[in-house]
Amino acid sequence: MGSFLLEDSMSFSERVYHVVQQIPKGCVVTYGQVAALIGAPRSARFVGYALHSNPYPGIVPCHRVVFKDGALAPGFAFGGPEEQFRRLSEEGVEFTTHDDGIRRVILERYQWRMG
């Protein structure tokens, strides 16, 4: 662990899982950020598709991946955004609540940075 080495033999989705696995507890990353890390900045949406398939439940912390604005994915596969919210709260991640009730992660404080 701790290695960000991406081999050529890895497919797009394998790279996604590889990167997401490195996200520390209590931190979040955006879909676009993951896409950029695997060298496919134009494929942010496919990152989400790959995670939806999530072949490694409990291994790939897909709940730590959020929208660019900090909002949660509407179709989270584990039990909806509510479950994702609970998991992140459990790790100490804090949210702001919009007037309309839209919860957003405070990215300024919890977005993971590589370095």
Place this chain on the structure above:
DNA sequence: CGGCTGACACGAA
């Protein structure tokens, strides 16, 4: 084997 569709992001109008 071909086509549909799904956890996003961003520039242009």
Place this chain on the structure above:
DNA sequence: CTTCGTGCCAGCC
């Protein structure tokens, strides 16, 4: 400020 088009992976009919 809002709306629309494009990018182009992978599993499932």
